[in-house]
Amino acid sequence: MDAILPHVLAQQPAIVNFLKDLVECESPSDDAAAVNRFVDLVAARVEGLARVKTFPGGRFGRNLLLTFDLPGPRKKKPGRILGVGHSDTVWPMGTLKTMPWKEADGRLWGPGVLDMKSGLAFFLSAMKLLQALDLPVSRQVALWVVSDEEVGSEVSRPLTENLAKESSAVLVAEPGTGLGGKLKTARKGVGDYTVTVRGKASHAGVDFAAGASAIVELARQIEKIAGFTNLPKGLTVNPGVIAGGTRTNVIAAEARVEVDIRIARLADYAGLDRKFQRLKAVDKRCSLEVSGGLNRPPMERTKGVAALFKAASELAGKHLGLKLEESATGGGSDGNFTAGLGVPTLDGIGGVGEGAHAANESILVDRIADRTALLALLVRHLGQ
Secondary structure (H helix, E strand, O other), X not given: OOOHHHHHHHHHHHHHHHHHHHHOOOOEOOOHHHHHHHHHHHHHHOOOOEEEEEEOOOOOOOEEEEEEOOOOOOOOOOOEEEEEEEOOEOOOOOHHHOOOOEEEOOEEEOOXXXXXXXXXXXXXXXXXXHHHOOOOOOOOEEEEEEOOHHHOOOOOHHHHHHHHHOEEEEEEOOOXXXXXXXXXXXXXXXXXXXXXXXXXXXXXXXXXXXXXXXXXXXXXXXXXXXXXXXXXXXXXEEEEEEEXXXXXXXXXXXXXXXXXXXXXXXXXXXXXXXXXXXOOOOOOOOEEEEEEEEEEOOEOOOHHHHHHHHHHHHHHHHHHOOOOOEEEXXXXXXXXXXXXXXXXXXXXXXXXXXXXXXXXXXXXXXXXXXXXXXXXXXXXXXXX
């Protein structure tokens, strides 16, 4: 096990070159052809390391399952070790022209380098290392790479959940929290609602009293909706987008608000949903329509999650001389789905850096080796 870190350090230039190729193969969520090129690139690079299987992504690119050929006989133990990641990024095609790949200031820069192509590069490099060092792993190990994570995992979610149900542990190669690279042992659940108000149109100057303003009614509803936030419970409700009306001299017949919700505990969702469903118009001439709900369940810090973090922390301390820290975040990942099924899940084990979804997206070069080594150590430990 102690040979792992020196081997990674020796291979770091190759890992960086591999990551460069991944970043320079742009793969925005809404460009299925681009994502498929990325999938083909990864598939070509794992020849001799993993068996490749792809799954249709509907209007998105193909989803990719890599099952690794690692040393050692497979024991009859239920449950694979499942790595989870995504191929899609938030960056549109052509972003490389303004955000080119570069190595500068102790960092690697480029669209998707942090979220989350570094995590994919590290996971694949860790499996290659286990193979090269002939370190046996008794459980099956697979990496599941979805094509639509950044846009809600609509197509891939049932596939992710089916794979997770057959797994004993899930390692999500999303970036760590902050420049310290804290692992993620809790994530908030994420959802959205749309509240549409329908009123009655009339001429604002000629027949004002005959109208029932959907905009005025919506304003009343937004104040109620914002009041659903409960910060001590980690529950937030954000009316983020509003629209309505046609002209200033017309009493608005329709208006709507799009609302983001975040919950720390699944137990709090039912009560929040009831509040949305019980919204009533103040102006009885108006009607309300409520749609939406929870998209991702919260990833709660269960005993299984805590045990995974403890194992990672002990391995990092013993073999890498690192003190790992854990964190909770308001953002969601596909780890929410796996943890929501009760499968022990450890998230944020990918790149260490900052600027996800921002122009300063980058990872720290000096955290490549320990992150890759940690993945190898943890898979080897869990695979016994």
